[in-house]
Amino acid sequence: MLLDDALRAVELVRGFEGPIVDVGSGGGSPGIPLAAALPERELILLEAERRKCDFLERWAPPNARVVWGRAEEQEPDAYGVAVAKALGRPPVAAEWCLPLVRPGGAAVLWLGPTADLAAVARVSALLGGAPPEEHDGLVVLRKLAPTPAGFPRRPGVAKKRPLA
Numbered sequence: 354m355l356l357d358d359a360l361r362a363v364e365l366v367r368g369f370e371g372p373i374v375d376v377g378s379g380g381g382s383p384g385i386p387l388a389a390a391l392p393e394r395e396l397i398l399l400e401a402e403r404r405k406c407d408f409l410e411r412w413a414p415p416n417a418r419v420v421w422g423r424a425e426e427q428e429p430d431a432y433g434v435a436v437a438k439a440l441g442r443p444p445v446a447a448e449w450c451l452p453l454v455r456p457g458g459a460a461v462l463w464l465g466p467t468a469d470l471a472a473v474a475r476v477s478a479l480l481g482g483a484p485p486e487e488h489d490g491l492v493v494l495r496k497l498a499p500t501p502a503g504f505p506r507r508p509g510v511a512k513k514r515p516l517a
């Protein structure tokens with residue numbers, strides 16, 4: 354079920370302090386269920402499409418804030434956790450999420466069982482992240498160092514010229 358799928362991350366996310374950003378929140382998954390399950394945490398629902406942001410505004414719980422924008426345009430190293438479900442190809446999703454996270458935090462990605470984790474590992478290493486860890490079907494990339502110079506790349510570049 355959709356809700357259970359989003360809530361799989363609750364315990365993992367609890368392990369990292371600071372604001373949580375749901376990158377490409379779309380219809381609100383996993384951000385809205387996580388916000389409801391973690392009412393003491395600040396949630397940012399980041400979404401590139403204005404129309405989807407209008408929908409998110411209507412359903413966001415009080416501890417969640419909607420931001421209309423692209424991952425590549427946000428301040429780097431600002432969040433404790435970035436979560437993303439169905440955001441894009443795994444190396445692209447990793448490149449969009451990791452720069453948002455400060456050292457000590459993590460990106461938590463909902464990736465399918467066939468995801469190429471070797472490619473994700475290469476991207477993570479280039480962005481100051483650790484090798485991928487799998488927890489309950491989720492992939493965790495811990496952020497070890499600040500985002501290196503040159504990242505995030507300009508909007509669209511990660512998709513056009515993936516790092517891996």
Ligand SMILES: C[S@@+](CC[C@H](N)C(=O)[O-])C[C@H]1O[C@@H](n2cnc3c(N)ncnc32)[C@H](O)[C@@H]1O
Nearest residue numbers: 377378379382400401402422423424438439440
């Ligand atoms: C396939 S949807 C998944 C939505 C939701 N996470 C889910 O699992 O149902 C991907 C969403 O990511 C948004 N998106 C794509 N690239 C983005 C980017 N670079 N920054 C922010 N949002 C992005 C799209 O507009 C779309 O709403």
